[in-house]
Amino acid sequence: xxxxxxxxxxxxxxxxxxxxxxxxxxxxxxxxxxxxxxxxxxxxxxxxxxxxxxxxxxxxxxxxxxxxxxxxxxxxxxxxxxxxxxxxxxxxxxxxxxxxxxxxxxxxxxxxxxxxxxxxxxxxxxxxxxxxxxxxxxxxxxxxxxxxxxxxxxxxxxxxxxxxxxxxxxxxxxxxxxxxxxxxxxxxxxxxxxxxxxxxxxxxxxxxxxxxxxxxxxxxxxxxxxxxxxxxxxxxxxxxxxxxxxxxxxxxxxxxxxxxxxxxxxxxxxxxxxxxxxxxxxxxxxxxxxxxxxxxxxxxxxxxxx
Amino acid sequence: xxxxxxxxxxxxxxxxxxxxxxxxxxxxxxxxxxxxxxxxxxxxxxxxxxxxxxxxxxxxxxxxxxxxxxxxxxxxxxxxxxxxxxxxxxxxxxxxxxxxxxxxxxxxxxxxxxxxxxxxxxxxxxxxxxxxxxxxxxxxxxxxxxxxxxxxxxxxxxxxxxxxxxxxxxxxxxxxxxxxxxxxxxxxxxxxxxxxxxxxxxxxxxxxxxxxxxxxxxxxxxxxxxxxxxxxxxxxxxxxxxxxxxxxxxxxxxxxxxxxxxxxxxxxxxx
Ligand SMILES: Cc1cc2nc3c(=O)[nH]c(=O)nc-3n(C[C@H](O)[C@H](O)[C@H](O)COP(=O)(O)OP(=O)(O)OC[C@H]3O[C@@H](n4cnc5c(N)ncnc54)[C@H](O)[C@@H]3O)c2cc1C
Ligand SMILES: Cc1cc2nc3c(=O)[nH]c(=O)nc-3n(C[C@H](O)[C@H](O)[C@H](O)COP(=O)(O)O)c2cc1C
Ligand code: FES
Numbered sequence: 001x002x003x004x005x006x007x008x009x010x011x012x013x014x015x016x017x018x019x020x021x022x023x024x025x026x027x028x029x030x031x032x033x034x035x036x037x038x039x040x041x042x043x044x045x046x047x048x049x050x051x052x053x054x055x056x057x058x059x060x061x062x063x064x065x066x067x068x069x070x071x072x073x074x075x076x077x078x079x080x081x082x083x084x085x086x087x088x089x090x091x092x093x094x095x096x097x098x099x100x101x102x103x104x105x106x107x108x109x110x111x112x113x114x115x116x117x118x119x120x121x122x123x124x125x126x127x128x129x130x131x132x133x134x135x136x137x138x139x140x141x142x143x144x145x146x147x148x149x150x151x152x153x154x155x156x157x158x159x160x161x162x163x164x165x166x167x168x169x170x171x172x173x174x175x176x177x178x179x180x181x182x183x184x185x186x187x188x189x190x191x192x193x194x195x196x197x198x199x200x201x202x203x204x205x206x207x208x209x210x211x212x213x214x215x216x217x218x219x220x221x222x223x224x225x226x227x228x229x230x231x232x233x234x235x236x237x238x239x240x241x242x243x244x245x246x247x248x249x250x251x252x253x254x255x256x257x258x259x260x261x262x263x264x265x266x267x268x269x270x271x272x273x274x275x276x277x278x279x280x281x282x283x284x285x286x287x288x289x290x291x292x293x294x295x296x297x298x299x300x301x302x303x304x305x306x
Numbered sequence: 307x308x309x310x311x312x313x314x315x316x317x318x319x320x321x322x323x324x325x326x327x328x329x330x331x332x333x334x335x336x337x338x339x340x341x342x343x344x345x346x347x348x349x350x351x352x353x354x355x356x357x358x359x360x361x362x363x364x365x366x367x368x369x370x371x372x373x374x375x376x377x378x379x380x381x382x383x384x385x386x387x388x389x390x391x392x393x394x395x396x397x398x399x400x401x402x403x404x405x406x407x408x409x410x411x412x413x414x415x416x417x418x419x420x421x422x423x424x425x426x427x428x429x430x431x432x433x434x435x436x437x438x439x440x441x442x443x444x445x446x447x448x449x450x451x452x453x454x455x456x457x458x459x460x461x462x463x464x465x466x467x468x469x470x471x472x473x474x475x476x477x478x479x480x481x482x483x484x485x486x487x488x489x490x491x492x493x494x495x496x497x498x499x500x501x502x503x504x505x506x507x508x509x510x511x512x513x514x515x516x517x518x519x520x521x522x523x524x525x526x527x528x529x530x531x532x533x534x535x536x537x538x539x540x541x542x543x544x545x546x547x548x549x550x551x552x553x554x555x556x557x558x559x560x561x562x563x564x565x566x567x568x569x570x571x572x573x574x575x576x577x
Contacts, residue, residue, distance in 0.1 A: 026541065026542075027535075027536070027540065027541055028540055029536075029538075029539060029540030029541065029542075030540075033536070033538050033539045033540035033558070034538060034540060036307045036308075037307055037308060037309050037398070037538075049540075049542075057551065057552045057553060058542060058545060058553060060547075060576060061532065061545050061546060061547070061553070061576050062532070062533050062576070063533075063542070063543050063544075063545055064533050064534075064535055064543040065533070066354055066355060066356050066533075068353055069352045069353040069355055070355060071355060071356060071535065073535070073541070073543060075541070075542045075543065075545075078542045078545070078553070212576065220352075220355055221352045221353075221355070249352065269355070269535075271536065271540075272356060272357065272535045272536045272537070272541065273347065273352070273355060273356065273357065274309075274347070274396070275309055275398065275536075275538070276309060
């Protein structure tokens with residue numbers, strides 16, 4: 001056993017995180033909603049709910065449905081719009097000592113660029129995550145299913161920001177690797193994978209879809225094998241750090257993603273089940289490093305490939 | 307709001323399909339207010355995955371216990387009521403808004419109140435009646451309780467014991483007046499004795515209560531339900547249509563809403 005505490009920090013482009021565990025966009029609001037029962041300052045980063053140029057009221061209810069070891073959601077990017085997010089939401093979260101990663105959702109390259117400019121200039125944000133993969137709005141997946149459009153979008157945003165740029169990929173494609181390669185070639189510093197899987201459920205009693213939007217995004221333990229496979233494939237194809245997510249419930253799950261090639265992980269649906277999940281995962285990863293005499297978590301990234 | 311491990315002390319079946327669970331939850335019980343709920347994790351499984359929102363029926367603040375009236379309607383609630391005594395349940399709470407009380411800023415003049423319960427909806431109103439009784443210059447409380455049959459007047463004695471006047475109705479006439487609780491409400495509102503109405507029950511019932519109160523010019527607060535993810539206001543899963551457009555979150559902006567804050571037409575459309 002080493003007496004030193006293991007080095008849990010990770011590097012995402014120019015951003016250094018004190019540990020590799022962040023919250024997944026849309027599952028942790030603007031962070032402060034959980035502040036009463038989660039110590040935000042323990043987290044590697046807080047990734048906030050998707051931000052759009054204009055306010056969005058979101059989809060008609062019901063917006064979620066439970067499925068076998070998972071859940072469907074179709075929130076529809078409800079958010080008060082970038083101006084209100086900067087004026088009303090970010091200052092409170094910024095009062096905590098934790099990096100803020102903004103999640104951007106646009107309907108055109110111009111909108112993403114506008115969002116990136118505003119969020120870079122506001123000074124609260126440590127990195128940008130391009131959500132090109134939301135399954136719950138029309139055109140949501142347009143960018144994520146074409147390497148050309150992905151590259152065009154990432155390149156355009158790259159030109160207007162010096163912040164670390166993360167592109168979040170969708171699993172709802174025939175082959176995720178070309179999207180990953182395109183995003184990296186266009187200047188993405190890191191990749192997040194995966195967003196939710198498109199699915200649906202039917203209420204037999206009412207003879208209607210369970211979710212108002214009809215189709216919805218599947219998350220939770222049910223999608224972990226798919227997410228892990230995506231991380232594995234992309235790790236073999238690109239050199240940038242990967243942020244793995246999809247069904248991570250505990251540190252054992254997180255270790256699987258790290259060993260598959262993720263430098264960091266994001267905890268989503270697990271926070272609904274157990275608000276303390278992300279903090280417990282940090283503890284579990286640290287414990288694993290101690291138990292196995294590792295000087296840092298970094299030495300585990302991708303080890304399952306060799 | 308705290309996340310608390312709570313030992314299940316007892317589980318008593320009080321009606322067909324209905325149980326009262328008693329849990330040791332000193333932290334939650336100490337600051338719970340009537341109308342708030344707890345988000346309960348189904349123990350040791352990821353299937354079902356999500357927590358279940360359950361109203362607080364009564365905190366026994368001195369003993370540090372909580373009572374939850376639970377109806378086994380599906381897999382999760384069935385697993386809850388079958389949980390062995392002594393098991394530790396993981397609760398998040400108290401969550402959401404409470405009923406505004408007479409004498410408070412919204413209801414400074416309220417002296418006579420009506421509590422309108424439909425079936426299971428009695429749970430938060432038992433807590434409210436208990437709170438009202440414990441207040442210094444307490445308002446005069448009339449309780450109205452309706453259900454389909456006598457069997458489903460769950461925990462009615464708990465409710466009745468905390469009201470100054472109490473009226474029962476059943477749709478099949480097996481107890482009290484035959485008819486719906488809203489029929490009883492008509493008569494009460496006509497007498498003009500209510501300064502505020504609090505209601506909880508099926509959505510169609512609450513929509514009708516809201517309309518009747520609106521027409522009578524009486525303030526009305528209702529406790530609402532929606533499927534939930536986080537329960538703490540972060541995920542926007544629990545949206546219901548708000549009056550004037552947009553949505554409000556049942557878990558954070560509610561579950562107790564002033565009835566005129568909701569768009570009842572859109573709500574009835576979605577069910
Ligand atoms: C604020 C609030 C207070 C509540 N208070 C009580 C109470 O005191 N006693 C009680 O027995 N029940 C109460 N409910 C309803 C209770 O949460 C549901 O009956 C329960 O979630 C059903 O779960 P299930 O697994 O048995 O059913 P399933 O139908 O198998 O559940 C499937 C999914 O839908 C959700 N769901 C189903 N019905 C409802 C509903 N009516 N409201 C919210 N989510 C639902 C479940 O949580 C689950 O995620 C309350 C709901 C809310 C929102
Ligand atoms: C309720 C909900 C809302 C979400 N909203 C967003 C969002 O706004 N932007 C985004 O990029 N991903 C969003 N996601 C996807 C998650 O960030 C994550 O990629 C996905 O849920 C898989 O991880 P999990 O299984 O740990 O939840 C959302 C997921 C859920 C469950
Ligand atoms: S359940 Fe998450 S916002 Fe209400």
